[in-house]
Amino acid sequence: MTVTLDRTALTRNVHLTFRANMGVGRHGWLRLTPAYGVRLVRERLEILEPGSVVTDPFSGTGTTPLAAAELGHIGQSVDVNPFLIWLGTVKTARYSNAILSATADTARAVLSDVRHYEQDNDLWQPNLFKIDKWWSPGALHALKALRHSIDDKSGQVRDLLEIALCRSLISCSNAAFNHQSMSFKDVSGESVLFDIDDTERAFERFESEVAMLIDSAQYDLLGSASVYEGDSRSGVESLKPADLVLTSPPYVNRMSYIRELRPYMYWLRYLDQASDAGDLDWRAIGGTWGTATSKLNSWVPETETPVDEPMAAVCELIRRDGGKNGPLLATYVHKYHHDMWQHFQAITPQVKAGGRVSYIIGNSTFYKHEVPAHEWYAAMLRALDYRDVTIRVIRKRNSNKALFEYEVSGQKV
Numbered sequence: 223m224t225v226t227l228d229r230t231a232l233t234r235n236v237h238l239t240f241r242a243n244m245g246v247g248r249h250g251w252l253r254l255t256p257a258y259g260v261r262l263v264r265e266r267l268e269i270l271e272p273g274s275v276v277t278d279p280f281s282g283t284g285t286t287p288l289a290a291a292e293l294g295h296i297g298q299s300v301d302v303n304p305f306l307i308w309l310g311t312v313k314t315a316r317y318s319n320a321i322l323s324a325t326a327d328t329a330r331a332v333l334s335d336v337r338h339y340e341q342d343n344d345l346w347q348p349n350l351f352k353i354d355k356w357w358s359p360g361a362l363h364a365l366k367a368l369r370h371s372i373d374d375k376s377g378q379v380r381d382l383l384e385i386a387l388c389r390s391l392i393s394c395s396n397a398a399f400n401h402q403s404m405s406f407k408d409v410s411g412e413s414v415l416f417d418i419d420d421t422e423r424a425f426e427r428f429e430s431e432v433a434m435l436i437d438s439a440q441y442d443l444l445g446s447a448s449v450y451e452g453d454s455r456s457g458v459e460s461l462k463p464a465d466l467v468l469t470s471p472p473y474v475n476r477m478s479y480i481r482e483l484r485p486y487m488y489w490l491r492y493l494d495q496a497s498d499a500g501d502l503d504w505r506a507i508g509g510t511w512g513t514a515t516s517k518l519n520s521w522v523p524e525t526e527t528p529v530d531e532p533m534a535a536v537c538e539l540i541r542r543d544g545g546k547n548g549p550l551l552a553t554y555v556h557k558y559h560h561d562m563w564q565h566f567q568a569i570t571p572q573v574k575a576g577g578r579v580s581y582i583i584g585n586s587t588f589y590k591h592e593v594p595a596h597e598w599y600a601a602m603l604r605a606l607d608y609r610d611v612t613i614r615v616i617r618k619r620n621s622n623k624a625l626f627e628y629e630v631s632g633q634k635v
């Protein structure tokens with residue numbers, strides 16, 4: 223297997239990750255730690271003919287369809303997570319001047335409304351586990367008041383105000399969102415009394431977020447974008463045939479998108495019960511959060527894959543060295559690649575002859591045994607007769623010497 227290695231890829235190229243999306247207009251609206259960088263996406267899209275069809279079967283925050291629409295292409299994407307469908311749709315929508323000025327007026331009205339709510343007002347709050355860890359009483363009151371006041375708004379004005387609410391709830395939270403496993407500030411021993419300054423700070427934050435959103439929503443998109451709810455293993459037949467499939471699927475690292483997105487999903491009422499989170503995560507490739515883990519214990523494959531042999535060898539080592547977790551993690555690795563094989567089979571008829579596919583994916587290690595997802599992706603593409611299948615190193619992922627991010631690409635015959 224030939225792997226091309228750029229010298230620059232050996233440094234941690236943060237401009238290729240979500241950090242590069244912060245502050246670039248709509249791309250910075252809401253973060254998802256494993257989002258890829260808009261610069262990488264633009265580099266791949268700039269070389270296409272205007273009006274090309276670009277598909278992302280793992281939409282996430284909608285980086286690909288948004289970049290495609292900005293550059294005059296036809297972007298389309300699919301995700302299993304209904305919150306991300308909403309986010310992608312809102313990020314790629316067109317906003318008229320009338321809507322933007324209505325948003326500014328409505329935000330002013332909301333802010334005047336919420337300043338009159340009593341702090342002991344019995345307002346709705348999300349059923350988020352240990353909510354007091356996330357926000358101080360003053361900040362929580364502000365968020366509840368904003369949520370309540372936005373509730374009777376509708377259409378695009380409401381969409382933009384809800385994005386501002388999401389941004390505000392992160393900035394006034396005790397949780398640190400700069401790492402895949404969110405951590406909380408240690409507030410034990412500190413006073414948790416209601417502080418009106420926390421409330422006011424959250425309102426001011428909301429005000430500045432609305433202004434930022436209005437500013438970045440003004441730029442019109444040259445092309446178009448559509449974000450669909452669907453399962454990339456089977457539900458992609460209605461997509462237009464693509465000139466390019468460009469995507470970053472979940473990595474084989476047990477990261478749960480639902481876990482990462484839960485503050486937004488609870489405040490926007492996409493989640494109410496922890497069990498719903500587990501059910502949704504089970505539908506995602508590589509999801510193992512909550513009840514999804516117990517379902518994995520009884521999972522059996524529906525089909526063989528072209529990488530069953532090398533995968534069985536790696537899974538055997540994980541099972542051997544992983545102690546009591548070994549069997550579960552071996553099944554996790556197996557199911558992940560089984561599901562990706564179903565995806566590659568489903569997406570191939572939706573790629574034009576001569577069209578290209580490009581998958582950004584990291585390898586991973588379990589008990590020091592490498593799971594070379596990039597090599598197994600390449601083998602699966604070859605099994606589907608893609609030509610010129612290549613693996614290129616994009617960047618080193620973190621201080622672990624063995625972890626890289628790769629681009630696996632090929633052309634459909």
Ligand SMILES: C[S@@+](CC[C@H](N)C(=O)[O-])C[C@H]1O[C@@H](n2cnc3c(N)ncnc32)[C@H](O)[C@@H]1O
Nearest residue numbers: 257258280282283285301302453454472506507
């Ligand atoms: C690494 S993220 C994509 C990030 C994206 N490139 C961005 O810039 O935000 C992977 C996405 O795949 C989605 N996903 C997982 N399983 C899926 C499936 N079976 N069908 C469609 N989407 C799926 C997850 O919900 C998640 O949003």
